[in-house]
Amino acid sequence: MEKTNTIQKKSATGRGLDDLDRKILGEMSQDATQSYALIGRSVGLSPPAVHERVKRLRASGAIKATVAQLDGPAVGKPLLAFIHVDTVGWGKTTEMMALGDWPEVEEIHSATGDTCLILKVRVASPVALEGLLSQIYDTKGVRGTRTYLTLSTHLERAVQAEVSPDLEDMTGIK
Known part of the structure; x- marks a missing residue:
């Protein structure tokens, strides 16, 4: 049997996702720990066929990673906030991207409108959020922030x- 672990990544102009790819991705987005056999039963493919498609989806970049989705309160970070960061010049600087190394920062987005970057953060308490904001203000290029706390997540x-x-x-996507 030929090894297929070395499938090369396809370019963005390569084969798009077909209906079976989307079904497989849908199954995996619900529970990425399920077996290829179980996914195959759900989408109408054999386990080896699902395995080959998943390898192709990984190689193409459609599947970036397989991770556990953690519960913020269960891991001691019940406070979810979105921080709009105003910067001097373009926000995507080395200093600003280094914020992604902080465990409280879950996402960094460049944005249009009245802000440069939007950070999604989780912290243990208002005091922890205050400390995080203080560190953000100390980051080179930051002019100001606006912080939005979530009350609940639906x-x-x-x-x-x-x-x-x-x-x-x-x-036109099928």
Whole structure:
């Protein structure tokens, strides 16, 4: 049997996702620990066929990583906030991107509108948030911040591969 662990990454212009790829990704986004056999039963493929498609999806970059989705309060970080950071000049500097090394920072987004960057952060308490904001203010290039605390979360999930049927017509994605 030929080894296929060395499948090369395809370029962005390579083969797009087909319906079976989207179904496999949908299954994995619900539970990435399920076996290829179980995924295969759900999407109508054999386990080896699912395995090959998953390897191809990893190689293409459609699957970036397989990680555990942690519960903030359960790991001692019940406070979720979004911090809009105003910077001097363009926000994507080495100093600003280094914020991604801090365990409290979950996401960094360049943005349009009245802010340069949006940070998604989780901390243990308001005092911890105050300390994090102090560190952000000490970062070279930061002019100011606006912080939005979440009261509750109604939906939080990873990127979904499925496309709503009524959007397929507008996007051309099938």
